[in-house]
Structure formats: structure tokens, C-alpha cells
Amino acid sequence: MAKEIVAMLLAGGQGSRLYALTQKLAKPAVPFGGKYRMIDFPLSNCVNSGIDTVGILTQYQPLILNEYIGNGEPWNLDRKNGGVHVLPPYQSAKGSDWYKGTANAIYQNLSFIARYKPKYVIILSGDQICKQDYRDFLKFHKEKGAEFSVAVREVAWEDASRFGLMVTDDKDRITEFQEKPKQPKSNLASMGIYIFNWDILKKYLEEDEADSESENDFGNNIIPNLLQDGRAMYAYRFSGYWKDVGTIPALWEANMEVLSPEKSGINLFDENWQIHSRTNGRVVHRIGREAQVTDSMITNGCHIEGVVKHSLLSPGVQVEKGALVEDSVIMGDTVIKAGAVVRHSIVAENVTIEENAIVGEEASAADSDGKEKLIANIGPDVIVGKGARIGAKAMIEKSVKEGEMIC
Amino acid sequence: MLNSCADAIGILLPNSYDSMVPELVRERLMGAIPFAGSYRLVDFILSSMVNGDIENVSLVVKENYHSLMTHLGNGREWSPSGTGNINLIPPFANKDSIVYTGRVEAIYGIIPYLKDRREKYIVMSDVNLAVNFDFRDLLDKHIASGADVTAVYTQEAIPRDLAELPADTKNLYYTLDIKGNRVTKINVNSKKRGIQNLAMNIYAVDRERLIQQISEAHLQGSIYYERDILAKQMDELDVRGYCFEGYVARIGSLRSYFEENMKLLEAENEDALFGPNPVYTNSCDEDPTRYLSGASVKNVMAADGCRIDGEVENCILSCGVQIGKGARVKNCILMNDVVVEDGAVLEYVIADKKVIIHAGKELKGTDTFPVYVEKGRSV
Numbered sequence: 150m151a152k153e154i155v156a157m158l159l160a161g162g163q164g165s166r167l168y169a170l171t172q173k174l175a176k177p178a179v180p181f182g183g184k185y186r187m188i189d190f191p192l193s194n195c196v197n198s199g200i201d202t203v204g205i206l207t208q209y210q211p212l213i214l215n216e217y218i219g220n221g222e223p224w225n226l227d228r229k230n231g232g233v234h235v236l237p238p239y240q241s242a243k244g245s246d247w248y249k250g251t252a253n254a255i256y257q258n259l260s261f262i263a264r265y266k267p268k269y270v271i272i273l274s275g276d277q278i279c280k281q282d283y284r285d286f287l288k289f290h291k292e293k294g295a296e297f298s299v300a301v302r303e304v305a306w307e308d309a310s311r312f313g314l315m316v317t318d319d320k321d322r323i324t325e326f327q328e329k330p331k332q333p334k335s336n337l338a339s340m341g342i343y344i345f346n347w348d349i350l351k352k353y354l355e356e357d358e359a360d361s362e363s364e365n366d367f368g369n370n371i372i373p374n375l376l377q378d379g380r381a382m383y384a385y386r387f388s389g390y391w392k393d394v395g396t397i398p399a400l401w402e403a404n405m406e407v408l409s410p411e412k413s414g415i416n417l418f419d420e421n422w423q424i425h426s427r428t429n430g431r432v433v434h435r436i437g438r439e440a441q442v443t444d445s446m447i448t449n450g451c452h453i454e455g456v457v458k459h460s461l462l463s464p465g466v467q468v469e470k471g472a473l474v475e476d477s478v479i480m481g482d483t484v485i486k487a488g489a490v491v492r493h494s495i496v497a498e499n500v501t502i503e504e505n506a507i508v509g510e511e512a513s514a515a516d517s518d519g520k521e522k523l524i525a526n527i528g529p530d531v532i533v534g535k536g537a538r539i540g541a542k543a544m545i546e547k548s549v550k551e552g553e554m555i556c
Numbered sequence: 557m558l559n560s561c562a563d564a565i566g567i568l569l570p571n572s573y574d575s576m577v578p579e580l581v582r583e584r585l586m587g588a589i590p591f592a593g594s595y596r597l598v599d600f601i602l603s604s605m606v607n608g609d610i611e612n613v614s615l616v617v618k619e620n621y622h623s624l625m626t627h628l629g630n631g632r633e634w635s636p637s638g639t640g641n642i643n644l645i646p647p648f649a650n651k652d653s654i655v656y657t658g659r660v661e662a663i664y665g666i667i668p669y670l671k672d673r674r675e676k677y678i679v680m681s682d683v684n685l686a687v688n689f690d691f692r693d694l695l696d697k698h699i700a701s702g703a704d705v706t707a708v709y710t711q712e713a714i715p716r717d718l719a720e721l722p723a724d725t726k727n728l729y730y731t732l733d734i735k736g737n738r739v740t741k742i743n744v745n746s747k748k749r750g751i752q753n754l755a756m757n758i759y760a761v762d763r764e765r766l767i768q769q770i771s772e773a774h775l776q777g778s779i780y781y782e783r784d785i786l787a788k789q790m791d792e793l794d795v796r797g798y799c800f801e802g803y804v805a806r807i808g809s810l811r812s813y814f815e816e817n818m819k820l821l822e823a824e825n826e827d828a829l830f831g832p833n834p835v836y837t838n839s840c841d842e843d844p845t846r847y848l849s850g851a852s853v854k855n856v857m858a859a860d861g862c863r864i865d866g867e868v869e870n871c872i873l874s875c876g877v878q879i880g881k882g883a884r885v886k887n888c889i890l891m892n893d894v895v896v897e898d899g900a901v902l903e904y905v906i907a908d909k910k911v912i913i914h915a916g917k918e919l920k921g922t923d924t925f926p927v928y929v930e931k932g933r934s935v
Binding site: 434443 | 850856
């Protein structure tokens, strides 16, 4: 059956700047905000915006992501008509290929989109923390009579040269695209969220594929081609909370912002725009007799006997007696043993921090000087041995022996 | 897994013993009573059946079943394989139909369905027990023994709730006399002291035999399966006992409801109840629980979606509970979406869903007599 709009969610990226966190899983599967994974945000936005057909393009380490999405039931996307579909690269009679770029990933799945005969296609990215009503964006696209629209947000002029910028006229029509320019002519940064008219998307992807010189990338190839042809291209300004969590400090900071929604503006506690997630296992958490928990978010299956301050704990985390967790993000099923101390850190899933080990350091004066924060980062399944010390900026991918020190 | 489905269907009676907890079932039935934070009583036996690969379960209800319907939804939370079938069977609305008191009447109402099934066995249970029960093992033993009926029991003294029932009660409980593993006698509402073989009202039976027994008993106007069928046919039937040694929480009064909840604050009890196999529920799709700077929390079990800025000790909190700054809440069970405003003080209180305790108010019960505040009330 025909759909007005189909969403294609780019979720194949590694997120290499998250280092140890993405060794075993794709960036959109990285846990966030206690019980969520990044991909919960675009998926929930789709459902809340009335988009019920979503293709998820996976490539890098898709196992955990695939398992997590499953039949799409937590997001109400297990539909007879439409619903969520995971689309990995595939083999065909002409041969097979990995997704070469963002545009190529969509190109290889044109037949998926065609099945729903949509008028519009929205391209989303699986790794942005953002609550956005795509209906407003689509309304803008229709009202402008656009063939292509891109969601943009205003950034500070001094930061503008770090982004892909849309230069527009007074009617929001895009006149020029600048990719990380030295001399920015605009402060409207692309969020990497696009709406295309389906016929335009199809035409430009097919042409792009035929061009052997192309990098098959939306930003570098498709958008310049559209501009060159004088297509009706508009920039849609979005002013809500948006965060690209591509680096360890950014991921840490976005998590901490969840703890103080009054200040940061990201309110996960909004009944009118719920972010859905898949939950498994026990649905309650326990706080013990000697525990202390303040300024924190704790979720199902956690068991706290120690001290937790200003931290987020994912499902099934255990903090034993005498242990301290402060200013940290602890992902699912990790165990912090008695007497261990974890500060200013991101600890991935299934990690064991053995007794009296020390991970990370207290916030130092350097943090308030606006320098990059030092966040210790422990990768998944790692065991940090008894009494080991992990320094403030360490990235740990392999288990650490008893008493070992790593700076 | 090959051949994962057990050769049995399940029958649950979610209204049994409703009249023992009148406060809690004013707007719901026994099976829908919130328990251990985010669960409902029905979750325990239902999950146990599903974990024993019994995925076709009929819940025969008689009244106040709307909240149970909402909780069960389409039943998929209790169908890990996706092929299960959880049926809620309300009373059939014709002039012959009756609202049942006992198992004979309840099961008589679904005989056409039972006749259509192909499974050889039926397991049945009430839902006033929070228990992680191994139905696979029960069925295996039942099949191996070749018994007509296998009755599950625990070895314990008669609990206070049952011992204190008046002589004319319609709430029956049973103790079993057992020789070897044969049940030789079923005693109804026995007041005998000391450790007894106390029936859990969980049975494994042959489907066709049950249909026959129930049809005959119904013709004779019988009501109770145990009293009117099993006890009377003790000589003709091969009834075996199956002793359950795991953790059991029996809900039979507001007081035992309070105590059994509180017991789960001990990690060993919680692990005993939730450890063996997963307990499924229709969990609240809420954000993680948020502890603010004023939070001081000791010995608490909490579901997601709470917001805590006060002092909380020895409490069980369901989804979406809010506790304001300076509030002190001790030894309480707060169900979904209860709001305790700033500075309010609660001790030994069971607050039903959506209760609001206004700022500065005090409400105190005692350990043997918790105060109950009914659903939606403002204090």
C-alpha cells in the first residue's frame, strides 16, 4: 500500500571517534541516557510523527543493532503494512557491494522505497540525540513547494567553519552549500536530515551511481548536483535540542545534560513525546540499606549498595558496598565491585571493575577553563583487575591486570 | 528448539480469593493487584506456565476484569516464542450462564473450548500466589507417574489469613494427607496446627478426564473441584502429591499483601522469586527513575519513571511515583503514579494508583495495620 512518506535511517557508521565503545557495535546502538540507545531517538521521532515505514541501513557491526531493533515492537513499528526493516548490503546477480557512501546506501535500496510508492522520502541519521517532529518539517517542505529540504540549525558564527553550511536567501531557499569553509557565508549548519520528493531522489541517486568519479555522498555529491541544476531547495530551521554525540566528551556531556533537563533543554520525561526503548529482564531496581543515590538516573535491574552521585546507570548495573560512582555513564550489566571508584568515566556494557580499582579522576580545574574534558573510557566486556588504576584520559579496550596502572 | 511446546494447556482463575482482599479488588481482581513494584500477581503464574512451554493459557474471569484486560493487552509480553495464545474468557452472557464461585463452575463454562483442544494435559492454578514455578517439571513428573491428578503443595503451617477464615467462608483451602507420594485424603479448611501439606491449588490433570469430571460434577450441582470431586473420589482416583520447595508469597489479606511486598526488599527473597526464570510483565514504557539532590534512599525497590527528591526508606515504588523535597516516606507501598508532595510524611501506608498526598500532610499506620488509601484519592 502506498505511503505518503518513507524514512530511511542511516545506521551503518562505525563512529570511530568513540573508540572502545564502538569496537563491537555500530554507533546508533551505543547506549544513552540510562535505558536508551541512540537509535531510539530517530525511531521514536518517526512513530511520534506518524511515519510508520522505516528502512534502517546497517553495515558496521550490525549484530547488537539488529537484535535490538528486532521486530520493531517497542516503537510500535511491527506493522503488517510498513513497519521497520533492517537493510544490510546484499548480493545481486550483478554482484555485491558494501555501501560505498550515504547516497550509495540509499541507492542500493531504491527498490525497498519503491514498494511503498511514496511522495516523499526522509533521510535520517541514527546517531543524533534530538527530539523532532518531522511533521513540521514535511509541512515546511510542502508549503515551500520544495524538491529537497534540509533541516538546519543556527550555530555560533565562530564555530560555523566546522560544519556543512547552507547559504539561503530571505525565503529560505538554498543558494549555496559550503562544506567546512574557512570563510563561512552562513551559520545554518546541516543536521544531515533531508526530505526529498521521491522522483527527485531516485533520479539523482541513479545519476550519481552512473558517475564513477562520485564519492556517493549526500553532502559532497547529491546536494551540489541539485544546486547545479537549480532545483527547489530549502533550509528548514530547527531550534530544539540537538546533539551530535560523535566523541567521548560529547557523549559524556549529553548524558550529563539528561540529568539536569531544566538547564539543558533535553527533557526525556515528556509524556507527549516519549522516547521508546526495548527493555528486557527485571523491571524494577533496588537501592540497598547503605546506599546513597543523588542527582542520578537509575533504571530497571540495577542493584545499588554503594554511592552513586551525578551519574546514569543502564539496566542491570551493580554497584557494590563501599563503591563510588560519580559523574559517570555506566552501561548495561556492568559490575562495580566493593571499594572501587569510578569518576568522570564512560564504562561500556558487561564490564567488571574489580575491588578497590580506581577509574578516572575527579573533575579538575582544567574542565572549567573550557578545555576538552578528560573522560576515561572502558570498552565492553573488559575486566579491570583488583586495585588497578586507570587514568583520566585512558581508553581501555583489553582487560587490565590486578594492580596495573594505565594513564 | 525442536518440539518445544508442552503437551498441555493452562487454565488460570484470576478471581479466586478476591473476597479476602476487598480493598485491593474494589476496581480490579486478584490477578491484577500490583505486586513487587511493576508486576501484577497474574504475571507470576502466567510467566511460569509460559516458561514451562505452556503457551496456550486461558484466564477464566468473572468480574472486575477490565484492569486485567488492559494489563494483558494482546498477550505478547508473555509469548517469547510469538506463537503463544493468552485468552481472557469473560462470563458468557446468556441466561444459563452463572458467575462462578468454584472451579467446577468456572471450568464448566469453557468445556466446549477444552473439547476442541488436542493437548493431552491441563495445568491449572489460582493467581493469589507469587511464585516462580517449574511447570515443565510438574508435567514431567505427572506424566511419568501415570497419575490421574497431581496436586502441588508446600509444607508449612496454615498461614494466618487462612487460619482466621470464619466457619461459613466460601474461601476454601486444602491440606493433603500423603502416603508415599499418593494423596490419601483432602481436608477442607483444616485448623490443625503445625506443619501441614498445604495445597497450592495447582494441578496437572488429563484433559479428557477433567472434561468428564467437570461435566458430571456440574450436573450434580457441585461447585468446588477439590471438595466435590477429588475428595469424594479419593478411592477411585490416583492422586499424587508434588512438593514445591521454592519461594511462595501468598496474598490473603491487606496485611499479608504488605508483608509479602516488604519481604522482597531482602535480596535473597527477591532472588528466590525472580531468579529461577524470567517473570514477564507489561512493563511501563517510562524513562529511568530520577533521583534528585534531595534524595536519600535506603532499602528501596523502584520501577522506572519515578522522580525522587525526598527521604525514602523500606519502600516499594511502582512506575511513575513522585516524592517531593523534604517528604519522608517509610515502610510504604506506593502504586503507579502516586504523588507525595513536598514535606509530606508517610509511614506504613499502602497508596493505590494515582493517590495524591498533599504537601505537609502526615499519614501513619503500623506494621500490623498498614493504612490503605484507595485509588485516585487525595489526602
